[in-house]
Amino acid sequence: MGKTGDSLQSLALEIVQNGQKVATAELAPEVGWTLPKAFDATKTLIISGPQRLFRLSKAEAAKIDGSKDSTLSLRVRATTTAGDVFVDEAGTVQLLVRFTGTNRFNPRDEDLGGDDWARPWLRDLVTGYGTGLTWNDFSNMNGGPFPKHSWHRDGIDVDGFFAGYNDLNAATATTIIGHLNNPTYGKYILAVYVKFKDGDPTDKFYVAIRDAKALDDGRKVTDVILADSEHPTHFHWRIIPK
DSSP states (O other), rough: OOOOOOOEEEEEEEEEEETTEEEEEEOOOGGOOOOOOOOOOOSSOOOOOOOOOEOOOOHHTTOOOSSSEEEEEEEEEEEETTEEEEEEEEEEEEEOEEESOOOEEEEOOGGGGGSSSOOHHHHHHHTTTTTTEOOOOBBOOOSSOOOEEEEEEEEEEEEEEEGGGGGGGGHHHHHHHHTTEEEEEETGEEEEEEEEOOOOOOOOOHHHHSSSSOTTTSHHHHEEEEOTTTTTEEEEEEOOOO
16 A cells, blocks of 8 residues: 555565575566556555465575575565565565476376475485385465365475385385385384275284384384375375474
């Protein structure tokens, strides 16, 4: 809101990390505004309908520290031609970074906003497992609802696969238990979702995890490896944020 006769000179989204402004996203060209833009008779400018308001360039995004998990604060700064400045706190978002590893498997979800985004800790965790594992969906760029997925909203979920997984037998169970016993990362895997017949004594995978000794961190195997019908061809990790 500005003074009658004044106009909007600039509008930007500032990204604040650890109390310091680290990057700025400029007004997106698709908004259709040419600045300066005069205030109307109500001394306001209104953008109606959901749309992308700001665009963060690669150069500005590179200024954000993506080395560890972080919460980013957002604030909108408007400056008028007369020199008035208005700052509005726009809330917080969880920092997500792009997983750029090439060890991925299909199908992917490029047409639904991308599936490469994770908290830095999840990126480091899956990278730490090295070869032998391939990955599919993490989360979308902005977090939140991810079409066709009931999970993958917060950057702490990932779908994975390894050779022999689809046998879903005792050997599959042994491999997954080995992941959970990784001395550096295993304790941070909160749950592994797998399609198996929970409680069925004829299910070789179930019997293997039922009879397995406790994990090295003391957790019961069947409290961590959980049955889920949505994962027939891959497993799903949910991690504990660090």
